[in-house]
Amino acid sequence: MTPGQPATPPAPAPASERGHGHHRATPWPEARALAARAGAGAAADRPPVRVPLGQALGRTLAEPLRALTDLPSFDSSAMDGWAVAGPGPWTVREESVLAGHSGAAALASGEAVRIATGARVPAGATAVVRTEHSRTGPVAGPVLLHPLREVVPGQDIRPRGQECRTGDELLPAGSLVGPAVLGLAAAAGYDEIAVPVRPRVEVLVLGDELLTAGLPREGLIRDALGPMLGPWLTALGAEVLATRRIGDDAEALYEAVTTSAAELVVTTGGTAAGPVDHVHRVLDKAGATLLVDGVKVRPGHPMLLARLDAGRHLVGLPGNPLAAVSGLLTLAAPLLAALTTRPSAPTPPGGAAPPSPPTAPGEPLAAPLRDGVQGHPHDTRLVPVVHRDGLVVPLHYNGPAMLRGIAAADAMAVVPPGGAEPGRRVELLALPWPTEPQAATATPVSPPAPAQGACFT
Numbered sequence: 001m002t003p004g005q006p007a008t009p010p011a012p013a014p015a016s017e018r019g020h021g022h023h024r025a026t027p028w029p030e031a032r033a034l035a036a037r038a039g040a041g042a043a044a045d046r047p048p049v050r051v052p053l054g055q056a057l058g059r060t061l062a063e064p065l066r067a068l069t070d071l072p073s074f075d076s077s078a079m080d081g082w083a084v085a086g087p088g089p090w091t092v093r094e095e096s097v098l099a100g101h102s103g104a105a106a107l108a109s110g111e112a113v114r115i116a117t118g119a120r121v122p123a124g125a126t127a128v129v130r131t132e133h134s135r136t137g138p139v140a141g142p143v144l145l146h147p148l149r150e151v152v153p154g155q156d157i158r159p160r161g162q163e164c165r166t167g168d169e170l171l172p173a174g175s176l177v178g179p180a181v182l183g184l185a186a187a188a189g190y191d192e193i194a195v196p197v198r199p200r201v202e203v204l205v206l207g208d209e210l211l212t213a214g215l216p217r218e219g220l221i222r223d224a225l226g227p228m229l230g231p232w233l234t235a236l237g238a239e240v241l242a243t244r245r246i247g248d249d250a251e252a253l254y255e256a257v258t259t260s261a262a263e264l265v266v267t268t269g270g271t272a273a274g275p276v277d278h279v280h281r282v283l284d285k286a287g288a289t290l291l292v293d294g295v296k297v298r299p300g301h302p303m304l305l306a307r308l309d310a311g312r313h314l315v316g317l318p319g320n321p322l323a324a325v326s327g328l329l330t331l332a333a334p335l336l337a338a339l340t341t342r343p344s345a346p347t348p349p350g351g352a353a354p355p356s357p358p359t360a361p362g363e364p365l366a367a368p369l370r371d372g373v374q375g376h377p378h379d380t381r382l383v384p385v386v387h388r389d390g391l392v393v394p395l396h397y398n399g400p401a402m403l404r405g406i407a408a409a410d411a412m413a414v415v416p417p418g419g420a421e422p423g424r425r426v427e428l429l430a431l432p433w434p435t436e437p438q439a440a441t442a443t444p445v446s447p448p449a450p451a452q453g454a455c456f457t
Helices: 028-043 179-187 225-235 250-259 279-288 322-340
Strands: 049-052 081-082 092-099 110-116 126-129 132-136 146-147 169-171 194-197 200-205 239-245 262-267 289-293 295-298 304-309 314-317 364-368 381-387 391-394 411-415 425-432
Touching: 028 289, 028 314, 081 092, 081 304, 110 322, 110 391, 132 314, 169 179, 179 279, 194 391, 200 225, 200 250, 200 411, 225 239, 225 262, 250 262, 250 279, 262 322, 304 322, 322 381, 322 411, 364 391, 391 411
Parallel strands: 092 110, 200 239, 200 262, 262 314, 295 381
Antiparallel strands: 049 194, 081 110, 081 126, 092 146, 132 146, 289 304, 304 314, 364 425, 381 391, 381 411, 411 425
């Protein structure tokens, strides 16, 4: 086995046949790979849909984008000026050729006609002379056009098919549809393009201790995950059907999981082995197959991934907010990326630090740390960071129950077991929203190294 390469995962087993202690946890890189494979397997049975260009922004191409026409589709003028035929000076014809209008009659050698940018070049034209590179005269008699500099045959004419010919592949399947892709598709003749179906997701927020409004009181806390998970999953390309609060009720959870119309059910809390942690028991009863039962990552190690039935999965997130974010990035993001064929963001060539945060949600880049980060002895650690002067700086407030650090972060740094010293390049996981480099409001300075026994859960 190549050093650093994940071991081949064991065949998944029904939930009832597996424990869920940390000794059964899956290494972090392997867990992400398993989630991606689960999503790819489910995606194979999902035919794409065709949507109008106005609804395709942020999605990916389900098939290659091929030109439906030559671009340009006719010889056109690249500049305002004169279409000329043969060597000058030229006799000026009293007409103009405008964009969007029928072309002028063919030019004979020695003739010129005024032409606008984008207009069809008349037959017989050998060049376009820019207005500022020419003069006309005399005042009396036939008007002649004189060049002020050398005229090269073909200059400032965009020939038909210069950019592409009909049938050329413009972009491969899997390309992210941004504004420029929409423009290219329109130019190439498309009204609709094929994209993967948005995976339907339902969020089930568990816990009797959660409030939906007001200040925390009498042992109750505000639900931070309900408001956060839906928009986060939407940014990852999902169609969020609902966010439901269930409480610590095993029967209600079983009913919700087994009757959900979603391809992916996301639960919060209840993934450990406490008296009201019902997720494993519900998966047992539902006949689910555990693909990942705990991950060697901090925070968030009690996360899980299960296959409910053909094409349907469940991601169980821990209940602590930053631990839940860890679960999203570890399991939900790669699974949804495979379902929506989102492209991966490559590591910059030559090891250069990225000039700005990564832009493909949940996908890796790499950059050197400005400050060292203490690691867990055996597990990967995910730490919120900001970009500063070509480096990434770990943020305060990175405990499992905290959101203050991630709210100001550009990315999450992947710290290997044992930690990382200053200057070490670490993998980065992008966050699925625009960020401004060097604009974080949190203090971008690592806290002192925590004492032994610090909480990484």
